[in-house]
Amino acid sequence: MITDQLNIPKQICKRCILPGTFPGIKFNENGLCNHCQKQIDSSQTSNTSTKKRNFRYRLDALVHDLKGTAPVYDIIVAYSGGKDSSYILKLLKEQYNLRILAMTLDNHFVSPAAIENIKVITDKLAIDTLIIRPPWAAIKPMFNLTAQKDIFSKTTLMRASSICTACIGIVKSIVLKTALEMSIPLVGYGWSPGQAPIQSAILKTNPQLIQTNQKVLINSFPLELKEKLNQYFIPDSYFKTFKEKFPHNIHPLAFFDYDEDHIKKELKKMGWKSPEDTDSNSSNCRINAYANQCHILRHGFHPYVWEIANMVRQNIMTREQGLIKIYSDQNKEMVSYAKEKLQQ
């Protein structure tokens, strides 16, 4: 069996794949974790397919109300070139014919194959792309710091590595900043159904909440780094100036059918290719394997295990697929590549 070659911890949930090292985990006498038990209890009262259908109606209504109201674009999509965000571009263009701006953060570790995928997909769908590339002098210390220590809260580090949290914090800020500046009413993300609860699939952003969250994130960085990164965050004045223009966030993959193989198959028809130089949990980023390794060494669990366990629990992914994604060794070449680049 393939799973014989994996590094599966001794204590692991019998249903999902959360390990005994995951913060706050408890197992019952049948070996089920508290998160699985909670899901079994709540699935008796809630119907996921009804919820998903209702979100489809909500998106239809939102698009009906907002499409064509903004000067240039209906939606800005945080676009990594990976499979999930590529697929939501396809959904939003083909099913809603929205005027889309795809925005990419080039964090200096984007796989060349992902860059090529960005070009192929946006050309095919006739979508404008905006790439922001902060200088290496700003990115390098941020990744070096987060590779060496955890500067974010324990709760945040349950769901992502320090390196990813810092990077995605910048992505979310520059995307929202651009939406406000260009009066774009919708912001799209390709979060997988395991990354955020379905309740968040369509949500009007709130200036106060975003400002508080951003303050906490920025204050996690030491002063010198804060100054280098400041320009990528939303200026305080925007929360007042654009108070009425805060957009709706949408996460379409939380309520459209999600099947990794189907997504890849559809994208391949459009010319998208799976990068060969990324790890099994990313289809665009070459620092991810190193980020995972740093997290595993410091915390004793994989930073993607929460997301993947959620997908196993929701039957979106088989348990075996989940085990392979989480308990395979990190690719040594990719880890070395990122480590060496950060020393340059």
Added chain:
Amino acid sequence: MNEIKKTIRKFIIENFLFGEEDNLKGDTSFLEEGIIDSTGVLELIEFLEEQFDITVKDDEIIPENLDSLNNLEKFLTRVEAK
């Protein structure tokens, strides 16, 4: 402490503080103290909707309603009175 507050406190301690409840006071800011992050807010909303059988509207997702045990107690009392 009333039942609403006790239920939420238990949820916060189990899900975000991993059983360590020492510093959780009624007015502790979940966001500023790093107890809950932006994804955590969404999980809190999911919990409130399921546990109290309410719908939290977009314009109710603000720190004044959600960012401490005291704020949550006031918010839920208001919603349930409607």
